[in-house]
Amino acid sequence: MKDKSMTKAITELYLMRLLSVKGTLQQFVDDFFHSVLCSSVGPPAVKYFFDFLDEQAQKHDNVDDQTIDMWKTSSLPLRFWVNILRNPHFIFDIHVNEVVDASLFVIVQTFMDACTKSERKLSRDSPNHKLLYAKEISTYKKMVEDYYKGIREMVPVSNQHMNTHLAKVSRSHTGKLSTQVALHQLYQYANKYYDVIITSFDEDPAAQNKQLALRLQQIVAVLENKVTDP
Known part of the structure; x- marks a missing residue:
């Protein structure tokens, strides 16, 4: 007690x-x-x-x-x-x-x-x-x-x-943040869900008008050194 x-x-x-x-x-x-x-x-x-x-x-x-x-x-x-x-x-x-x-x-x-x-x-x-x-x-x-x-x-x-x-x-x-690091992090996310993102862009009218699927493909190609010509 x-x-x-x-x-x-x-x-x-x-x-x-x-x-x-x-x-x-x-x-x-x-x-x-x-x-x-x-x-x-x-x-x-x-x-x-x-x-x-x-x-x-x-x-x-x-x-x-x-x-x-x-x-x-x-x-x-x-x-x-x-x-x-x-x-x-x-x-x-x-x-x-x-x-x-x-x-x-x-x-x-x-x-x-x-x-x-x-x-x-x-x-x-x-x-x-x-x-x-x-x-x-x-x-x-x-x-x-x-x-x-x-x-x-x-x-x-x-x-x-x-x-x-x-x-x-x-x-x-400008000059305070590393754009390369930010771009790399975005790329890691986009690469992980690449197929889903591309499909969503292809099915969305607004994304189609802005050619977002094509732009993403070009960016990924550049980052993966797959583009040889500008």
Whole structure:
């Protein structure tokens, strides 16, 4: 009984410290959610890509809103923002110690929970990181829903506008990024799904007008040193 009482006291003390630290960091966590989930300043690329996913959903039967949101969640919040949160040294010149890594893990889990449609019932036996933000999770979920709704209601981004935007971004980062590395990574992806991509281009009227299949074939041929004449 004595050991059980001591364990309970230590657990309660631990939770009190967690709540204290959470209170100190709460504003920073809220600011992160507001910054990431602000559709009013959403990049054109996000609008363009999300509209593309919506268009794909219309082309296929039985694609409900929850599935579409999952596509978007998997492509941006989970693939990009979660990766940055878990690995801040990708962007910042900092060392992430074990304490900071554990704290970031809690925020990552909260962010991921906010992006899911499923509701999980909590109890005293639930993990501490789930209990820590139990009160805020409904607010964060609403922010995610409003974000997707806000992006959907934005003015559509035309192909010309997108091309202009990408050119502007490219010029602003001239000399900062390795275009060869980026091209190689794109090539690896295109080569892996080459047949599927070519077939999709051949079946899509817009891709046919732009001769995307031919362009991809020429690029792959150049990269594989199969072209001898310009």
